[in-house]
Amino acid sequence: xxxxxxxxxxxxxxxxxxxxxxxxxxxxxxxxESALVMRHMVKASGPRTIVLGSTGCMYxxxxxxxxxxWVVPWMHTQLGASGSAALGTAAGLKVLMRKGKLKNxxxxxxxxxxxxxxxxMGLGAISATLTHKxxxxxxxxxxxxxxxxxxxxxxxMTPYGAVTTFSPSGEKKRLMHTRWKKNVPGMLAAGHPESRxxxxxxxxxxxxxxxxxxxxxxxxxPTFVHTLDPCPKxxxxxxxxxxxxxxxxxECGIWPLYEVIDGMCNLTGxxxxxxxxxxxxxxxxxxxxxxxxxxxxxxxxxxxxxAEVDKMWTDWLIPGVIPFTIPxxxxxxxxxxxxxxxxxxxx
Amino acid sequence: xxxxTKSRESSEVETEVLATGCEAIAEAIRLxxxxxxxxxxIRPYDGVMQAAAKLIANGKMDVEYIVADxxxxxxxxxxxxxxxxxxxFVGSSGVGWFYAFEAIAVTAGLRLPVVAICGNRALxxxxxxxxxxxxxxxxxxxxxxxxxxxTAQEALDLALMAWRIGEDKRVSLPVAIGLDGAFLTxxxxxxxxxxxxxxxxxxPKFDLGDRLLHPDNPITIAPQVDQDxxxxxxxxxxxxxxxxxxxxxxxxxxxxxxxxxxxxxPFLDExxxxxxxxxxxxxxxxxxxxxVAIRRLRKEGHKIGLxxxxxxxxxxxxxxVKSLTRFKAVGVIDRDxxxxxxxxxxxxxxxxxxxxxxxxxxxxxxxxxxxxGGREIEQNMATEIFEKTEAAAxxxxxxxxxxxxxxxxx
Numbered sequence: 001x002x003x004x005x006x007x008x009x010x011x012x013x014x015x016x017x018x019x020x021x022x023x024x025x026x027x028x029x030x031x032x033e034s035a036l037v038m039r040h041m042v043k044a045s046g047p048r049t050i051v052l053g054s055t056g057c058m059y060x061x062x063x064x065x066x067x068x069x070w071v072v073p074w075m076h077t078q079l080g081a082s083g084s085a086a087l088g089t090a091a092g093l094k095v096l097m098r099k100g101k102l103k104n105x106x107x108x109x110x111x112x113x114x115x116x117x118x119x120x121m122g123l124g125a126i127s128a129t130l131t132h133k134x135x136x137x138x139x140x141x142x143x144x145x146x147x148x149x150x151x152x153x154x155x156x157m158t159p160y161g162a163v164t165t166f167s168p169s170g171e172k173k174r175l176m177h178t179r180w181k182k183n184v185p186g187m188l189a190a191g192h193p194e195s196r197x198x199x200x201x202x203x204x205x206x207x208x209x210x211x212x213x214x215x216x217x218x219x220x221x222p223t224f225v226h227t228l229d230p231c232p233k234x235x236x237x238x239x240x241x242x243x244x245x246x247x248x249x250x251e252c253g254i255w256p257l258y259e260v261i262d263g264m265c266n267l268t269g270x271x272x273x274x275x276x277x278x279x280x281x282x283x284x285x286x287x288x289x290x291x292x293x294x295x296x297x298x299x300x301x302x303x304x305x306x307a308e309v310d311k312m313w314t315d316w317l318i319p320g321v322i323p324f325t326i327p328x329x330x331x332x333x334x335x336x337x338x339x340x341x342x343x344x345x346x347x
Numbered sequence: 348x349x350x351x352t353k354s355r356e357s358s359e360v361e362t363e364v365l366a367t368g369c370e371a372i373a374e375a376i377r378l379x380x381x382x383x384x385x386x387x388x389i390r391p392y393d394g395v396m397q398a399a400a401k402l403i404a405n406g407k408m409d410v411e412y413i414v415a416d417x418x419x420x421x422x423x424x425x426x427x428x429x430x431x432x433x434x435x436f437v438g439s440s441g442v443g444w445f446y447a448f449e450a451i452a453v454t455a456g457l458r459l460p461v462v463a464i465c466g467n468r469a470l471x472x473x474x475x476x477x478x479x480x481x482x483x484x485x486x487x488x489x490x491x492x493x494x495x496x497x498t499a500q501e502a503l504d505l506a507l508m509a510w511r512i513g514e515d516k517r518v519s520l521p522v523a524i525g526l527d528g529a530f531l532t533x534x535x536x537x538x539x540x541x542x543x544x545x546x547x548x549x550x551p552k553f554d555l556g557d558r559l560l561h562p563d564n565p566i567t568i569a570p571q572v573d574q575d576x577x578x579x580x581x582x583x584x585x586x587x588x589x590x591x592x593x594x595x596x597x598x599x600x601x602x603x604x605x606x607x608x609x610x611x612x613p614f615l616d617e618x619x620x621x622x623x624x625x626x627x628x629x630x631x632x633x634x635x636x637x638x639v640a641i642r643r644l645r646k647e648g649h650k651i652g653l654x655x656x657x658x659x660x661x662x663x664x665x666x667x668v669k670s671l672t673r674f675k676a677v678g679v680i681d682r683d684x685x686x687x688x689x690x691x692x693x694x695x696x697x698x699x700x701x702x703x704x705x706x707x708x709x710x711x712x713x714x715x716x717x718x719x720g721g722r723e724i725e726q727n728m729a730t731e732i733f734e735k736t737e738a739a740a741x742x743x744x745x746x747x748x749x750x751x752x753x754x755x756x757x
Binding site: 078 | 380382383385409410411413415416417419420423424425426427428429430431432433449450453552560561562564565566567568569570571572573575576
């Protein structure tokens with residue numbers, strides 16, 4: 001079905017909308033990449049958008065009373081409620097338009113959450129929302145890899161070994177935090193086959209990110225975009241290096257960029273180049289040594305980190321996306337001609 | 348679903364049916380043209396969600412019916428649907444209500460007029476399905492209006508009033524109707540279902556006005572206000588709750604004018620109190636065994652009566668003072684507990700004592716905890732409650748400084 005696209009794909013930096021819908025008035029830290037995500041997000045979605053903001057940096061630092069930076073309508077939601085906020089808002093708009101109580105038009109609904117709100121507390125509600133295919137809404141998870149607003153406490157998205165206020169490096173324990181980061185976009189893509197769009201992006205690749213936001217909103221239904229946001233305060237580096245660290249996270253293969261559209265996975269940006277062998281994956285030490293949160297790492301910690309990242313590229317079914325595969329002896333399963341049952345005619 | 352009865356004549360204003368409390372509420376949802384509701388299973392409140400689902404499946408109403416992944420999501424979904432202008436309904440029971448607690452708190456803070464039922468159920472642990480009021484009462488300080496229903500008819504009437512009162516711009520607060528689990532949620536009564544035309548006369552369309560979240564009205568809702576503004580905003584909520592008393596009176600008077608139900612007093616329902624010297628007061632369905640006991644004991648010469656409290660929040664202090672100062676003693680029956688409270692009394696007991704403290708002429712007020720976990724209040728227990736209250740009437744004010752647990756195996 002040919003649908004007129006209100007949000008065409010952006011061809012390059014010069015094609016990015018000039019209009020700013022996330023403006024001054026916030027008090028995010030210098031070098032805050034998550035604030036850039038907010039800016040790109042509404043730039044991409046345009047003014048006919050309602051934004052719901054879950055508790056976290058982008059709530060507390062962004063919406064001091066009387067100094068809101070949001071040009072579009074914005075509402076707070078609870079830490080674990082981004083999925084429910086998106087769903088409730090989308091359902092409300094849908095029914096009011098159906099009943100003629102509200103003018104029928106396309107209004108984008110975006111609910112954002114941090115890694116704490118999205119990957120820890122609110123994961124269940126996001127999962128539920130991604131199964132409600134009748135409602136058009138996007139959940140955006142901005143992942144700065146800690147509860148950065150409340151004091152840099154570790155979340156399930158804090159990388160292995162990183163120092164946070166809940167995982168200091170001490171004399172007895174060099175590493176307090178030894179859990180591997182959750183693979184949230186991969187998990188959501190694998191578990192929600194009816195969600196038409198699930199993607200991983202990074203504000204360091206701004207046009208790629210804005211296009212992902214637009215695709216999510218254009219395809220409709222419940223969709224999900226996850227961004228990795230370098231955080232000077234939580235990661236302990238000089239604010240001028242935020243973009244560079246975003247690039248490094250992707251180039252080292254730690255944060256793969258991809259999108260899953262209607263069940264088809266596309267690797268994007270440098271991730272695609274690495275997967276196709278056109279670009280060499282950088283060693284993780286280049287990324288780790290730029291950040292204070294890994295300053296306590298011994299050689300063995302870096303080796304472990306590198307080995308785990310290597311697995312994403314050598315062992316996973318889809319590099320960086322699906323963290324399991326099938327045994328070598330069963331590889332032919334992938335090549336078997338699969339006939340759908342629903343198309344077979346009864347004898 | 349509700350069975351239409353043929354035995355009594357139905358007027359153009361209403362139809363008579365046999366319905367449970369939950370089914371009666373489902374009819375109110377249909378009549379109020381609710382836009383969004385969110386369901387999650389827990390006994391006993393969810394009878395209303397089952398009844399509503401049937402109405403939707405059979406094309407009797409058009410509602411976005413969302414089955415949520417938990418009570419927190421349930422209450423968040425309707426909160427956000429409400430913010431974009433939807434009339435909404437939700438509900439829960441017992442620990443489910445507590446699972447939603449964060450969302451319940453912010454809904455009141457946001458001044459969003461969500462209408463809910465709390466099918467009152469004992470909190471875990473240990474488990475019990477039956478009535479206890481601690482679930483509803485836990486939100487008493489947050490800005491939710493809390494009425495309690497006695498019958499399925501009153502459940503329906505209160506629901507229709509709840510949207511009107513909660514959505515009134517002077518109030519703009521959520522309402523949670525207390526329905527005693529099993530006794531009311533699942534027992535059938537004859538219920539008069541009003542016609543749509545009559546309901547339309549009573550219930551205006553929901554209009555959030557300049558608080559609507561919409562691209563044409565690009566406001567920022569619930570920013571971080573800190574100590575600079577929080578007290579002023581809390582004070583506004585306090586004012587809204589004060590206004591609610593007036594708005595309830597208006598809605599009640601209008602409801603009575605259109606439907607002829609509700610009695611003279613929106614807040615209290617009095618039974619055989621005209622010549623009473625001693626009364627008991629309580630909420631919800633416990634009035635039924637108490638009324639039976641009153642009729643029985645009056646034959647033996649006891650001048651006793653019942654005052655049933657219909658609205659716990661806002662607390663009708665003026666009406667309570669006016670009513671209860673007429674009696675020598677008042678027995679307060681709490682279907683709840685408040686461990687470690689003054690005189691170890693229930694929640695209602697201490698609220699009522701507080702309301703009457705400054706009165707020169709005040710009754711002895713004695714506390715009872717009864718019927719927890721859905722335990723039946725039997726006639727011997729009702730007799731004991733009246734006997735103890737009458738005994739306290741003969742003592743000084745301190746004769747009421749006690750809370751009796753009724754029908755407990757020691």
